[in-house]
Amino acid sequence: MENYKYHMAAHDGNYDVVKDAILNDGKLITKKDDSGRMVLHWACVGGSKDLVEMLIEHGAELDTADETGWTPLICAACAGKLWVVRLLVGRGAVINVQNDGGHSPLQYAASKNHKEVLSYLLEGGSDINMRDKRGATALHRAASQGHVASVALLLQQGHSNCNLRDSQGNTPLHLACEEERTDVARLLLEAGADDAILNNEGKTAPQVIPNSLPKRDIPGLGNFYPSK
Known part of the structure; x- marks a missing residue:
């Protein structure tokens, strides 16, 4: 060195x-x-x-x-x-530069939960629905990590589209449910996330919730049962 x-x-x-x-x-x-x-x-x-x-x-x-x-x-x-x-x-x-994985500054700020950076980039004109090589947006990344504050910023300040599907067909709600991010799932549902959208495996967001998480823990998903 x-x-x-x-x-x-x-x-x-x-x-x-x-x-x-x-x-x-x-x-x-x-x-x-x-x-x-x-x-x-x-x-x-x-x-x-x-x-x-x-x-x-x-x-x-x-x-x-x-x-x-x-x-x-x-x-x-x-x-x-x-x-x-x-x-x-x-x-x-x-500001909307992407690396070889298709990840932008906004996506990293969201996935790392750097709220002040995220807010500044949103104000500066970052493309909130820009996709990486896997078709994921900043909202997908924040939702999968369970970052409530970043998800809220993307929905409220950035008006992110909460029903976009990545290359696997998953919406941010799918990822939140799969990773047991209950608080994020609530936010997404309140923002209008569609829990009937199917991913590439033909599953809705409620159907990817692990058995370890009772559906009643996520208001709005109580009529569904684990798929596993």
Whole structure:
């Protein structure tokens, strides 16, 4: 890792170390590590706003992707670094960028339950119904993880379509039921989720609820019984 010590210094927020290195060798700005990440990527993961700003001022490219398509903005959103996200978007970073898996900054903020980042990205014009390579939206990801606050934001602030089906035919309600996310299931039902939609296996959301979870625990699904 000696060759990439400044990448790690950026991750750790060592402003003076990184700045001195860049002033000594400007090529460090574009140098990539074994995963294709530049110093800016790691600074965004670490969350030092001042360091990120300095790197941008010295010519770091905002939308350069690593070997799997992660841009600095995706890194910052996934790490929950609100002020870095705000800085990158304010400087013109592509907000609806997707990595090789089709995942966007909004989807990572939702799946990690970074509520402030999620709210900011929604206000900034993120495509709330953008799909990843498996056809999942940010709402699918938040619902499957049981993140009540993120699901509420997506439904209330973003007006997310709660009945979109992923590549397996599952709606967010299917995923919430399958993972026993009862509070999320309630929110989705209140928002108009259709519990009669069939997935690719011909099952409705109530029919994928595991035997371990009584249907009565989810108001609105009480007339259904476990499928297993």
